[in-house]
Amino acid sequence: MDLHGIDLNLLVAFDALMAERSVTRAGVRIGRTQPAMSAALSRLRALLQDELFIRGPVGLQPTPRALDLAEPLGHALAEIQRTLEFTQVFDPSKSTVTLSIGLSEHAAFVVLPKLLASLRVEAPGIVLRIRNFDHRDAVISLLDSGEADLTVGVPHTPAGRILSASLFEEGFVCIVRKDHPHADTELTLDAFLQMSHLLVSPENERFGMVDAALGKLGLRRRLALTLPQMYAAPPLVASSDLIATLMKGVVEASGYREQLHVLKPPLELGTATFDMAWHRRNDVHPAQRWLREVIGSLFEKAAS
Incomplete structure (x- = not known):
């Protein structure tokens, strides 16, 4: 089957129909009108070449094909939901995410002891991957390529896509x-x-x-x-x-x-001056934003 022809909304509609066994109630569940749900069911039938739901005495009854699809599609939609929620909500105390930091030689001696002490308390499951760099402008390639989520070193040559803040x-x-x-x-x-x-x-x-x-x-x-x-x-x-x-x-x-x-x-x-730098595309990523805030706060406390 060609996945390019599948609308994710159809799978959401299928999941709602399995749960409600009613076109009207399924529409209410996911915020669609009855005609829109009926159209979605027609498209699903054509796509999967099965009736999927047959009208019965107490609502829609799933066909064997629908029953076969229900569990794996439900798991897939739940995983997609968790993935999307990860980019909006971040709980450091429960996270096991791996974050990459590019550090120059001296920055590693200054940043890592303080950061590890903080993570041990606030986010014990987070894994850090450290990348070394020697030339100040190496931060640009590290951030462009995604090899590092952020870097700490002396200021690099200005690049509009790279954001920065002074640390110490x-x-x-x-x-x-x-x-x-x-x-x-x-x-x-x-x-x-x-x-x-x-x-x-x-x-x-x-x-x-x-x-x-x-x-x-x-x-x-x-x-x-x-x-x-x-x-x-x-x-x-x-x-x-x-x-x-x-x-x-x-x-x-x-x-x-x-x-x-x-x-x-x-x-x-x-x-x-030592700057923390990150790519503009990652500016609002919750996990990376949290890490930048933690590192920044460590040096704000030291300066106060």
Whole structure:
């Protein structure tokens, strides 16, 4: 049978006729007039090549073919109803849905512990699938393809179909090993320029924001090592003479804080903003909207 020729409303009408055994009452049940129900029954008979319902002494009597169809069609309609209701009503305490989140390296350290603690209480059945990305504009392809329901990372290149909201900011610090010669002195710009630097560049760029700030002053620093993994930087600095400029949160979460000396950068670097982003097509999806609200509330509480 060609499913393209089947009107779902006909199956709804069949289900009502099975329940009421009356064209009039079936019409009332689903909000249709008697002529509309009679027309639906005629179409069903032609489609299924069976009388389906025969008039009897106490209403319509289903044929064997109708009885065979009643249970599987009833289950199918109930499943469709549950599916449609899922997109309108979402109960996190009972849900077992899988939600996908794209996280940059630092965002994973910041977001996941708080989020998992919250889900353990509010939505223990929900499953999270984490996708990693390094380049800020990878969020666009992750969201376009549906590989991620939302992402958290530094701001991407604007795209009208991608919505976003700021979650948190990170300031920058310089780190050296605990017994470094500059550990107990104020870090001057001259001293900063004389040191060997470690550059963290997840996007594999040759220059970072420090280089951009120095470039405005007509200055350059001496790079000794460039690597894409920011959480690899603290242990490398702790065991060398290198200096690195990192987000403060990375240093605190690295596990190497006690082996490092933290210094104030000798030039203004501003802050790094981390955004939560999602595709416009998913803006009103209940489960995804709920997840965004949970993540947003975690950082609203931290800021208050």
